[in-house]
Amino acid sequence: MKLNAHNFKENAAKALKDEDLQASLAKLGTGFPLKRLAAAARLPEFEALRDQARDIKDHTLRHLDFYLEKFECKVQETGGHVHWARDIEDGRKIVYDICESVGAKTVTKGKSMIGEEMAINEYLEEKGLIPVETDLGEYIIQLRNEPPSHIIAPAIHLRKSHVEEAFRKTHTELPPERNLDEPEDLLKEARAMLRKKFIAADVGITGANFMIAETGSTVIVTNEGNGDLTQTLPRVHIVLCSIEKMVPNLEDCATLLRVLARSATGQEQSVYTTFSTGPKQMDDPDGPDQFHVVILDNGRSRMLGHDTHDMLRCIRCSACINHCPVYQSVGGHAYGSIYPGPMGSVLTPAIYGLEQSCDLPNASTMCGKCEEVCPVRIPIPQMLRSWREKQWEDGPVPILQRLAMSVWAFWAVRPKAYHFGAKIKMRLLGLLGRKNGHFKSLLFSKAWTKSRDFPAPEGKTFQQLWSEKGGRRS
């Protein structure tokens, strides 16, 4: 996907007026969070598991080079291949070369955020292949030719009518008078259409929630089972993942799985948890002939050991997104990045550069809800702040904003002058505002008074009153 983060403000303004989107977001705002809460309440050791999950990821990141190499060895031992992709270009080329080497035409695809990051569908299409998304949400947005608006529920911004419209427009071989009123009808139709593609596919591409160094396995969790068909039916299975998806062993993977689904959808487990280890072996009844793992870096290794290091613990559960008041207000597309919400506002500048996404770290109230729910306890507000610091040091900060802060800071460290000025201003504002108790509009504060009354001050400052009363000063 092409980054559109520099238009955050305009995107957000549009989103706030989009009634369909607002209706969808209202549902999300209560749906996932309440389910997560209930799932956590059912598991007494949930908080302890979060600590363990954090520690597992921290340990892995400290020894990432070791585990990546171990993983590569294990994959090779089982007959698979590991490919290292420094950036998006590398990754796309590797995927295409594999497809070309087997003369692939149709490529089925399970849900993969790394695939989105690489815009692999667009690339393969350009090269004359037919990529088909098999996750229902991804399939729908592929038909509509739009990016995902959420990392685990890519079509969450859409209503049923949008889906019906997309199906009627695309599935032209079906009778136009068919009934698509119920969600089940839509599901049935998608399933029937996708069945044909599964059978026709030469290559299946999936993502990976985890890579396991001990066994050389990759793991995906899905609720539709489409991932299994994507990876077992075609001759070639390509896994797209990024360096931080590593875990040392099966045991650790199990711990992370226990917090993943609970944090995401409030499920104990996703419906399908699938482990892939190498290609089809002699006595396997089925499976692909070739097994490839493409491991993408794309800026992540630069995060290691730096301010946003902890972000690499992220297991993409989306809890921070689901609970974010800003995301709940504007939805995913406003962020202009495939990674929306709090996690995206830390990750996007790291991947694409801060200049391209300077609004994102700022578009947060710093309410801390994201950190409160993150299963691996990533201090997201602190990382957003570290991006803001970078911006302040050498990035684009609006000149007026800089000026305002400097003026404020100048007076704030000169208390005598500050209190004197404050006394006069508050007296004036207090008098002017006495009639209503607030101002409907006020010079230089349109950003506030456009939608909110500005409360009038009492009139005298506390410092002034304390002096008048002869209160204790030392």
Added chain:
Amino acid sequence: MSGEEKNVGLFVTCLVDLFRPTVAFAAVKLMSEAGCSICVPERQTCCGQPAFNSGDRHDARKMAEMVIEEFEKFDYVVAPSGSCAAMIKKHYPELFSDQADWHKRALDLSRKTYELMSFLTDVLDVKEVETTLNRKVTYHDSCSGLRELGIKDQPRTLMNAVEGLDLVEGENAERCCGFGGTFCLKYSDISTRIADDKCDDILKTEADMVLGGDLGCLMNIAGRLTRRGETVEVRHVAEVLAGMCDDVAPISRKG
């Protein structure tokens, strides 16, 4: 209460100083009644949080140094705001992480700094307040106080001690009100949308008064409520606990 008088420095906070001195007087009253001697240094303005959250570490440090110098002499430092108290308690040490001498002084200050409700209940062990308010009240948990300092039960313990006060919880009492310091100006439309959700949650409780512990959030909520023509009153919780509701009109309303 132990016999010895505690020497408390009141960090007024810039918003309370400028807009709502009654909150500071309420704080003084509540702490004095619980056996504290309150001092208000004149050399104080802002804790530096707006600079800190804007990424302006340099200015944030300058303000923090002033606060440390002025307040380290007290037994306790108390602010009637979760967000300013959290700035001093949580972020000052972080701000000086690379300067050993200041870091130590920041840590020392951090240890004795409290938000008002937490100081009253956790340190002074106040359980009773002598005041009456026959109103249906709901409470907004401001984010910093709640998530950075764990302030949740403290104001409720004290509100429940007010005779006649009927506390009804909003379904989303813990959800951000959309203020976010400079966020409310930089992203005014989003901020308003979040504030609207908060207002709706408050109205759903059918309370006739909403209380909170942070003036920034309260001004945001009150400003949106009066703009929408709602009659719910907004006040800082300390005003109610100190029985000072008659001294000042609700926020954003005429007296």
